[in-house]
Each structure stands twice: as structure tokens, then as C-alpha cells.
Amino acid sequence: MSPSEMAHETIILGIETSCDETAAAVVARDSAGRGRILSSIVRSQWDSHRPFGGVVPEIAARAHAECLDELIRDAMAEAGIGFERIDAVSAAAGPGLIGGLIVGVVTAKTIALVRGIPLVAVNHLEAHALTVGLTDGLDPPYLLLLVSGGHTQLLLVHGVDHYTRLGTTIDDALGEAFDKTAKLLGLPQPGGPSVEKAAKQGDASRFVMPRPMLGREEAHFSFAGLKTAVRQRALQHAPLSDNDVNDLCAGFEAAVLASVADRCGRAFDLAAEMLGEPVADFVVAGGVAANQALRQTLRDLAESRGSRFHVPPVELCGDNAAMIAWAGAERLARGLVSPLDAKVHPRWPLDATAPRAIGAGVKA
Amino acid sequence: MNILAFDTCLDACSAAVFSDGGEGVRACAFEPMATGQAERLIPMISEVVDTAGLTFEDVDRIAVTVGPGTFTGTRIAIAAARALALAMNVPVVTATSLAVVAQQVARHLNNMPDVAAIAVAADARRGQVYWQRFSRGGGLAALCEPQVLTPEEAASQATEGIYALAGSAADAVARHAPAKYRVFASIELPRAEDLAAMAPHILPAGSPNPLYLRPADAKPQVGKSIARVTI
Numbered sequence: 001m002s003p004s005e006m007a008h009e010t011i012i013l014g015i016e017t018s019c020d021e022t023a024a025a026v027v028a029r030d031s032a033g034r035g036r037i038l039s040s041i042v043r044s045q046w047d048s049h050r051p052f053g054g055v056v057p058e059i060a061a062r063a064h065a066e067c068l069d070e071l072i073r074d075a076m077a078e079a080g081i082g083f084e085r086i087d088a089v090s091a092a093a094g095p096g097l098i099g100g101l102i103v104g105v106v107t108a109k110t111i112a113l114v115r116g117i118p119l120v121a122v123n124h125l126e127a128h129a130l131t132v133g134l135t136d137g138l139d140p141p142y143l144l145l146l147v148s149g150g151h152t153q154l155l156l157v158h159g160v161d162h163y164t165r166l167g168t169t170i171d172d173a174l175g176e177a178f179d180k181t182a183k184l185l186g187l188p189q190p191g192g193p194s195v196e197k198a199a200k201q202g203d204a205s206r207f208v209m210p211r212p213m214l215g216r217e218e219a220h221f222s223f224a225g226l227k228t229a230v231r232q233r234a235l236q237h238a239p240l241s242d243n244d245v246n247d248l249c250a251g252f253e254a255a256v257l258a259s260v261a262d263r264c265g266r267a268f269d270l271a272a273e274m275l276g277e278p279v280a281d282f283v284v285a286g287g288v289a290a291n292q293a294l295r296q297t298l299r300d301l302a303e304s305r306g307s308r309f310h311v312p313p314v315e316l317c318g319d320n321a322a323m324i325a326w327a328g329a330e331r332l333a334r335g336l337v338s339p340l341d342a343k344v345h346p347r348w349p350l351d352a353t354a355p356r357a358i359g360a361g362v363k364a
Numbered sequence: 365m366n367i368l369a370f371d372t373c374l375d376a377c378s379a380a381v382f383s384d385g386g387e388g389v390r391a392c393a394f395e396p397m398a399t400g401q402a403e404r405l406i407p408m409i410s411e412v413v414d415t416a417g418l419t420f421e422d423v424d425r426i427a428v429t430v431g432p433g434t435f436t437g438t439r440i441a442i443a444a445a446r447a448l449a450l451a452m453n454v455p456v457v458t459a460t461s462l463a464v465v466a467q468q469v470a471r472h473l474n475n476m477p478d479v480a481a482i483a484v485a486a487d488a489r490r491g492q493v494y495w496q497r498f499s500r501g502g503g504l505a506a507l508c509e510p511q512v513l514t515p516e517e518a519a520s521q522a523t524e525g526i527y528a529l530a531g532s533a534a535d536a537v538a539r540h541a542p543a544k545y546r547v548f549a550s551i552e553l554p555r556a557e558d559l560a561a562m563a564p565h566i567l568p569a570g571s572p573n574p575l576y577l578r579p580a581d582a583k584p585q586v587g588k589s590i591a592r593v594t595i
Contacts, residue, residue: 053584053588058435062439062580065439065443065446065574068443069447069571083451099435099439103443105402106402106405107444107446108447110451111450111451113409114420114451183589184589185589186590231590238590239592239593240592240593241592241593242593341404
């Protein structure tokens with residue numbers, strides 16, 4: 001790339017501390033709106049949380065505070081960028097665990113103040129939602145399934161800062177359902193990969209689980225009942241052999257895939273009504289998008305609907321800072337910057353106008 | 365040397381700029397608050413640097429309190445100090461929140477020759493206090509590590525002479541041994557101007573780490589799994 005072309009690039013430092021990954025990244029966005037990742041470092045804290053069987057907020061906050069500055073230094077070194085080249089700094093300001101969010105946002109504010117550059121407080125969900133703009137150069141509108149340990153939502157992405165929520169979970173997030181199933185069956189955490197691995201070796205026809213929410217009008221999800229069904233079937237067969245566990249996982253995953261495909265199909269209809277035309281692009285993002293069986297199911301669904309299917313590479317499905325930097329770049333390009341007294345938002349829905357789904361908790 | 369100091373460990377947010385060439389405290393701000401430091405600290409730092417007539421390029425040293433205090437409050441100032449050190453490439457010096465309160469007490473001891481030492485007790489909730497003792501002279505040398513104790517345990521530590529006692533839990537400690545303590549009821553919270561004045565005498569020691577004094581609240585989870593076949 002010639003120096004004159006580089007001059008048109010905006011370079012953003014991104015910071016992610018909303019849950020149990022500490023991450024820093026440097027991303028460039030050119031004047032045509034195309035992005036490239038100069039560096040992206042993610043440090044998982046999972047080993048610190050493992051003894052507790054789940055993420056402990058105070059342990060997470062402490063770990064972020066201990067290593068975030070180092071990660072930023074490393075990300076900048078890997079990108080070959082000094083502070084004088086950074087045009088703005090963005091941090092996830094929510095939703096997430098408040099202690100970690102504060103560490104990331106205060107760090108970003110400090111850098112913004114000292115270097116005299118804009119701060120962009122980013123919604124972590126928006127960052128997931130916009131990742132395909134960075135990886136595939138995809139522009140909205142598109143239908144998005146966002147599936148992670150904390151969130152399960154169907155969104156119509158109209159553009160930066162403009163979302164319609166079509167559906168959400170009324171109880172557990174999908175990643176959470178995988179984690180709880182793993183815990184129940186004595187499989188290692190995080191549960192997504194271990195349940196997926198067991199399911200591959202199992203027989204899905206042995207334990208047929210209920211398919212939650214099938215055919216419902218709204219594109220909502222529910223996984224708590226499925227979790228209970230897994231527990232009941234498991235108790236009937238305890239003590240469980242490896243085969244039993246594999247078959248239970250296969251039965252669980254088959255029910256999840258059927259339910260998710262049905263709910264996404266409903267969202268295709270709702271989105272098409274809103275857009276006045278069929279959905280051209282379908283995107284899945286978030287940590288659970290790493291599940292290969294889910295990817296295949298959703299790819300098939302998109303194909304059956306005549307829609308293009310997009311999913312970020314696995315390393316950008318889970319929490320990362322490249323997506324935060326990219327969302328920051330997209331917002332900055334539209335003048336959406338934040339003041340240095342910006343608050344963090346542990347709860348921060350992308351579509352603030354969407355009614356709370358009946359029975360839904362804070363994850364909706 | 366220009367020093368930028370700040371504190372968010374306890375129920376306040378404060379920042380100050382100090383120059384050791386005789387100018388002393390050039391700007392300071394102090395606002396009591398139980399929460400909201402994450403929003404207020406960075407604008408406040410900007411304000412004191414402006415008021416001091418400096419830019420960040422003029423700042424030679426950062427001074428920060430490392431705790432003890434609220435977990436979140438302690439992390440706010442630490443995160444800011446680490447980010448400043450990273451983005452400005454300047455050293456950081458640290459003091460405990462209790463030492464900074466002691467520094468404030470020391471300014472009021474001129475006419476009290478009977479006071480032998482200074483102790484600070486900050487409310488640590490759960491019926492405990494954050495506690496540390498300091499010698500009166502010799503640059504307020506710490507006589508013990510910061511600790512978390514019941515007020516009664518803390519009160520029993522003063523052995524010889526009269527202690528000047530300050531901090532939000534001073535009364536709770538003093539009532540267990542009223543004869544040993546002279547309570548400075550109006551001195552409850554650290555102030556960055558005191559930290560800034562201490563900072564030229566503290567050696568930089570790498571990246572600042574929070575001093576929590578308590579482990580994170582977390583219990584290992586057991587008994588959630590369904591029995592597996594054992595071989």
C-alpha cells in the first residue's frame with residue numbers, strides 16, 4: 001500500500017473487557033469504509049474461573065485490571081503502530097459485567113484524554129453485529145442471529161446505531177444452555193465445544209428432546225425447558241456411561257438446531273415484511289457461531305431462503321477487540337463519539353424500543 | 365518535577381497537580397461520592413492539568429493510591445494510572461489510601477507534642493476496618509502493613525503513647541480504647557493533594573497493582589453434575 005493510500009486510513013485502538021476475555025486490537029478503516037485488522041490479541045481468563053464452574057465477576061475484573069495495559073502495548077507493537085498514529089480509541093461500554101467494563105472504559109478514556117483523540121464507547125452487541133462489515137465487507141441491511149454465552153437475539157440490522165430486535169431468549173442464552181448441559185453431564189467448561197464434541201459421537205435419535213418454541217409467532221427463543229428435559233433423561237439413566245453422555249448431547253444439540261432453525265425462519269419472514277423484500281443476507285455472530293453443526297444448519301436455512309450466508313472466522317466469533325475497534329471506526333466515521341464522562345451500561349439493548357419479551361430477564 | 369496525582373479508593377474522587385520546585389500544589393479537586401468515580405475521574409484529571417497551566421507532556425510522574433478501598437474504586441484509579449503510564453511513558457509511584465489520609469493528619473499536629481504516631485481506620489464494611497499505623501516523624505514511615513481487622517482488633521494495636529486517629533471508621537476504633545486515641549473526626553477521606561506532596565519522596569516501582577486485602581467473593585461449585593459410571 002502506498003503512503004498516500006495509507007493517509008486515508010483511520011486507525012482505531014479497540015478494548016474489550018465485558019466478560020472473561022481481556023482483548024486489545026488495532027484496526028484500520030479506509031475512506032471507502034473497508035477495514036483490515038492490524039493486530040488482535042485475546043487473553044482468556046478461563047483458567048482463573050475454572051475452579052468456580054463459571055465466570056466470577058470480581059475475579060474477571062481483577063484479571064482485566066492486571067493485564068489490559070500489557071495487552072494494549074502488545075497489540076500496538078504487533079501492529080507496528082505508536083500512539084501518534086492512533087486516531088481514536090474505542091472500548092466496549094456494555095452490556096456485560098460492570099467491574100470489567102469500568103476497567104476497559106477508564107483505560108480508553110485516559111488514552112483519549114492524554115493523546116487528544118476521540119473516545120468511542122461501543123455496544124458489545126453492536127460490535128458483534130457489525131463484524132461482517134470488517135470480514136466480508138457486507139453492508140446492511142441484513143438479518144443477524146447473535147448467539148453467545150450471554151445473548152441470543154435475532155436482529156434486523158438497518159445500519160450503524162439502527163437495529164430492530166425481532167426475537168430474543170425469554171430465559172437462558174444459547175451459550176449458557178450449552179454450558180449448563182456440559183456441567184450437568186460432567187463435561188468440561190466452556191460447554192459449547194465439549195457438548196459439540198460429545199454430540200458428534202452420539203446418537204441423536206436415542207433421546208428425543210422437546211423442540212422449544214416451534215411455530216411461535218414471535219421469533220423468540222427458550223432453552224430452560226430443554227435443559228430440564230436433558231436433566232430428566234439423564235437422571236433416568238444415571239449413572240451415565242460415555243455413550244449415554246454422547247447420546248444426550250446429540251439429542252440436546254438436535255433439539256437446539258431444530259428450534260434455532262425454526263426461530264430464524266420466522267425471523268426471515270418478519271424481516272422480509274419490514275424490508276418489503278426477501279432477506280438477501282443472513283449473518284450469524286457471537287461465540288456459539290463457532291459450533292459447526294449450527295453453522296451448517298443455518299447455511300442450509302439461508303440457502304433454502306435464497307439468502308447469502310455469512311459467518312465471521314472462528315477467532316472473531318468469540319469476544320475480541322478487533323470487533324470493538326471496527327464498531328468504533330464505523331461510529332467515528334458517522335461522528336458518533338463519546339464524552340469522557342461516558343457511563344458504562346451493564347444492560348444495554350441494541351433496540352431500546354423493543355418490548356421486554358414475556359418471561360425474559362436481563363439478557364433479553 | 366510535575367506530578368499528577370489522583371485517588372478513587374474510598375468514597376471520594378480527587379486529583380491534583382504538584383510541582384516540587386517550590387510551587388507546591390498548583391491545582392486540586394476533591395469531590396465526595398460513593399459511586400460515579402469512573403465517570404468523574406478522567407474529566408477531573410483534565411481539569412486539574414488545565415488549571416495548573418500544564419499539558420500532559422509536562423507531566424513527569426503519576427501518583428496513585430492502590431487501596432485499600434472499594435474493589436471497583438481501587439481499580440478505577442489503577443486503570444487510569446496504568447493507561448497514563450502507557451500512553452505518556454512516565455513512571456508511576458504509589459501509596460496506600462491510608463497513608464494519604466495520614467499525610468493529611470500530619471499537617472494538623474504542630475501543636476500536639478503528645479501525639480506519638482498516626483493511625484488510620486477506613487470503613488471496610490462487614491464490621492471491619494482497613495487499618496494502618498504510621499510514625500509521626502521520618503516521612504510517615506508505615507509501622508505496619510495495611511490490614512483488614514475488626515475495630516476492636518485495630519484498637520488493641522496502639523501500645524505506647526497517644527495516636528492521632530482519622531478515617532471514616534475512626535470513631536468505631538477509638539471507642540474501644542478512648543484514652544489512647546485523639547480522633548480527627550473531620551479527616552475521613554484521602555485527598556490527591558496530599559498524595560501529590562508525598563510523591564517526590566516515593567520511588568517508582570513498575571506497574572501499580574491494586575491492594576484489595578480481601579479475596580474475590582467466590583465459592584467453588586460442586587455437586588451439580590449427574591453421576592457418571594465409574595470404572
